[in-house]
Amino acid sequence: MRTPRVLAAAVTAVTALALAACGSGSGKEATAEPSPAGDGKITIYSGRTEKLIKPLIENFEKASGVKVEVRYDDTAKLAAQLLEEGGKTKADLYFAQDAGGLGAVAKAGLFAALPKDVTSKVPAEYRAANDQWVGVTGRSRVLVYNSDLVQAADLPKTVFDLKDPRWKGKIGIAPTNGSFQSFVTAIRVSQGDDAAKAFLKNLKDNDVQSRSGNALIVEDVNSGKLAAGLVNHYYVYEKAKEKGTTPDGLKAKLHFFRGGDPGALVNVAGVGVLKQAAKDPDVRKFVDYLLSADGQKYFAEQTYEYPLVAGVATAPGLPSLKDLNPPKVDLNDLDSLQQTIAIIKGSGLVP
Amino acid sequence: MAAGALLAGAVAVTPLVYLLIRTAEAGWERVAEELLTTRVALLASRSLLLAAVVTTACLVLGAGTAYLVVRTDLPGRRFFGVLAALPLAVPTYVAGFCWIAAVDAFEGFWAAALLLTLCSYPYVYLPVAAALAGADPAQEEVARSLGHGPWRTLTGVTLRQIRPAVAAGGLLVALYVLSDFGAVSLTRFHTFTVAIFTAVDLGFDKTGALVLSTVLVVLTVALLAGEMATRRRGARYARVGSGARHQAPQRKLGAWRWPLAGALSGVAFLSLGVPALSLAQRMIEGVSRADPLGEVAVAAGNSLRVSALGAALSVLLALPVGLYAVRGSGWLPGLLERVSYAGHGLPGLVIGLSLVAFGVHVVYPLYQTTTMLALAYAVLFLPLAVGSVHAAAAQAPPGLEEVARSLGRTPWSVFRTVTIPLTAPGIATGAALVMLTCMKELAATLMLRPTGMDTLATELWTQTSAGAYAGAAPYAALLVALSAIPTWLLVRGNYRELS
Known part of the structure; x- marks a missing residue:
């Protein structure tokens, strides 16, 4: 019978696989770069449904010439996936349905802080205190x-x-x-x-x-x-x-x-930029677009959410954000x- | 053969290795805190109870339909033969969605059991139909000639002949019930899988979800052991004696012909008609429209491509496992066959997470490629193919291979010219089963697909999660329509045996 030798070989192979998985299980390997900075391409992990944001992304592609690849799943699953991928994620940006998902990824240290001139467009109560993420809509x-x-x-x-x-x-x-x-x-x-x-x-x-x-x-x-x-x-x-x-x-x-x-x-849908994409100008262009008048207007008119940047009107029939009387809750607490x-x-x- | 079977075993245990590593990382304290609760005991007993009821119902419905279609003069049996396999193409999340819209207060244990039975009885029907078509009627004739009545022949001979197919189908149903999320979440019957998804949804608790999954692994092992205990030692399923096998005689149903045809129509109405009507109604009510034809076609093409890849890989891995299980000796073949079931009792979400880890840490160049997705399908659905190959190989007389060897053929040549043709029906059944199941898989597909690739299942999810039901209907219809092709090929094989 040849079986014992084959068995030995296969057991060795399985063990090697298992060890490889163990050895790297901690998720602290060297950072892989998903898409090189400034190559005209970005990858988004989106917890927001394709039906709602695809037209917005197409508008951005037309306006900026940047090609956008989007991975759609729900916010919680994508957070779990990002946490599993750690530094080796292929994502440049995470677009989440709520502050809790952003908080969980921020807590794992996967986001880079956003520049002040980006975050300052949005009122303080709708962004992370440490600038790890910023709200896009309310x-x-x-x-x-x-x-x-x-x-x-x-x-x-x-x-x-x-x-x-x-x-x-x-x-x-x-x-x-x-x-x-x-x-x-x-x-x-x-x-x-x-x-x-x-x-x-x-x-x-x-x-x-x-x-x-x-x-x-x-x-x-x-x-x-x-x-x-x-x-x-x-x-x-x-x-x-x-x-x-x-x-x-x-x-x-x-x-x-x-x-x-x-x-x-009032909760937010918002974005955080993954560490390895911190310096990617194309990613920055996308964040800027989301917070531009065009981007905010799209959300107000197409998804009926509250724009968070001043000067963009709320959809007709909704009380304005100012007239709402939300409880005083720090969205940063939502990750706890x-x-x-x-x-x-x-x-x-x-x- | 042994090497191939070991490789398949290694693929199947990948998620288990990951689960063990992550559970160990969580620490015993966390594990104990998570698992040693009355909540876990309650969830586990719910999952098991549901699996028991659904499996029993599927065995009756699946084996009964197979017998009527293959062995009797049921009117329109070809039509029913195809119809009975089609529910496999209906994802439980679609069926569940349609049923709750159609029936008020459609929730709880019996609702979940009904949905799961309607969606998964083909797992029993298909292998049993193939086994009935392939079984040698000579044994039954001998039994009849020795004075057994029709009923005793059925229970004493025919049922024993098709036992491997019945057991394999039943096991698949039971494991599927453990891993299903769509039906139980929509009918709000809280099983283990719901708790696992809830752990991820509630606070992104990956570790909690994985620790809970280890209980599903234990339940899977228990079910496998249970199935093993029903096996008889030294049973022979191949034909005895020489000469060509002839057709099994058709049992005359007499006055029962039309009532039984009516009953099968009723089952088809519940499993296919209700979802179809409900989707049609939404399509009429809604104003959202499906994407342009081009996008629908691309999604359909992707579905076919990744599902075919998944089916091919599964069959390739299943072939050595199934053959080794039948022809090999000692404890290893049986163990490897059991091991191939490891992934089937786990939800797609857990398989997805484990292959994300495997992709990121071990085979990074393959991460988020179609190859990785095909691998996930193989891990999830390997047993569908293994069961079919096993059943077919068990019906092929081993003497033929021995004769070919003794006449000087090389092992490879025997494999190619004798073994493969003899097990071909099983291979085809396995491939078609896996392909059908891959087409509707959602959780692992979302997590592992190449970024930007849409399939029919992901599009269906996209549309329904945005409430665009009318836009979803064409994808659902196409999913079922495309699945009818492998189903037809699958079922046609059974008829060639008959006439």
Whole structure:
């Protein structure tokens, strides 16, 4: 039988592979450069969906002559992928749906600080304190409600009113969603851990309905399966767009909480530049474009988010960013998620 | 053969090596804190319960359909033969999405079980149909001539003849249920896989997700051991005696012909009709439009290309494993065959992360290339091909190879001219199964595809995650339509045996 010799060879090969993987498992190898600086090409890892930002990227390509390669996945998966890739990532820039994803990558030390003249275009509350990332657009947490099932006069004054028995079994949430976590963090930071725990417990006791994403909540509210739900404001616009109408034509309406309620948290979608691309002029051009009047106008008109750079108007029908009355929460705190996660897991709302 | 099988084993355990390294890095304290909880016990029992119910349902539905289509005078059986395989092309995330839109309060255990059964019974149907078509009817005739009735012949002879195919199919279904995310997340039945995805979504907790995955590995090993325990030693599945094998006689269904055809139509309606109607309705309601035809064609081309690559690589690795398992002796062949199942019980997300690490640290030039993606498909779907090759090889009489050798042929020549032709139906079945499954794979594809490459599955995800359901419909339709081609080739093979 030849088997023993072959077996020995194969075992050696497997062991070598395993050792190679072990030896390099720490992720501290020499930095590989993804695309050489200034070669007219950049690579983006985008947690924002292709449907929303592809036209913007095409506009940028036309305007700048820079070729953009985009890897689309969701924000959390891309953060996990970036953390696994470490210094050997092929990404030049990470475009995330929320501050939490940016914070996690920043914490791993993968981002280069952005120049002050870039970050200063955006108000301090919508960027990292250490300039590791900058917000591009704002999104407000809202209560979406079905206007047939809920009278405007009966809308809750604060998100804490949702424990009222009249909302029993009628409210939708997306507890695994990044923006829901940020919102719970906002409760923690502004009112303390016990308040956050009590809030989630009350929701659970009131038979809150979990969905895997915000879009599904808006769908169920619009069709009347749910009376109301906690989502980000622009999902209603997306739904209207798909139905070929305006938000006025939908049953699903927006209710903004007032008075600094945590239910009105304004989170950002933003970008961070990976270390190895810090000096790439093409990457800089893209960041500048996102924060230019053209870029900001695109988001305001096409994705109905809040522009963060002064001088660009908000989409018609939305209260302006200044008129919103968000809670005082430092988005830098949103990367300190462990406590929030422990609370969400402990609530029994997620597996 | 042994070397090839060992190589395949090495590929299959890549994710396990990664899991072990990362778990060890996490430290025992973290592992204990993460795993020794009632939550983990609850999740594991949920996953197992779901796997048990879905596997049982798939065995009944899959083997029953196969028998009706291959061995009876069911009206329109060719049509049903193709139809029964097509649900394989429907991703659980699409089916789930359609069902929750169509049925109010479609959630919980039974909803998840129904969805998973409808989407995965072809894993049993296809290998069993191939085995029934390839089994030697002489054994059944002997049983009948010795006085066994039809029912005793079916249970005592036919079922035993096709046991490897039934077991392989059942195992695939059980492991698939463990790893599925689409159906369970949409029906809000929280299984282990949901917890793993949640760990990543909640706070980007890669380590927590990986530590949890080790439990799925343990469950996989338990299922493999369970399947092993059902095997009979010294069983022979090849035909006995000389002469050409003839066709199995058709069982006359009599008055049951039309009711049974109706039942199969009902299953097809639930598995294909409901998703199709739901997508059609959304297409009419929505105003978003699919991308220009060119982009759709590019995505379709990419899907076919990477899936074909994945299927080719899987079959190449599966061939030595399957043959060695049947022809080799000692404990090693069986072990390697079991090892090839390692990746199938893990979610695509975990396979994706492990191959990101493997790509970045070991084979960097291959990272984010189609080769890497094909490798991921092979790790995930190797057992689909191994099972088919094994079943076919078990039905091929080993005497033929021995005779060829004794007549002076070299081992390579015997392999080429005797072994390959004899196992060809199994190879084809395996390739088609893997290809169909690759087409709809999403999580690993998103993570490992070359940057900028779209496939039908990723486009479907892009459209639905932006709520553009009308835009998604053409991609879904094309995914099913393209899958019908390998399905047809697959099923046609079974009929050639008949007439």
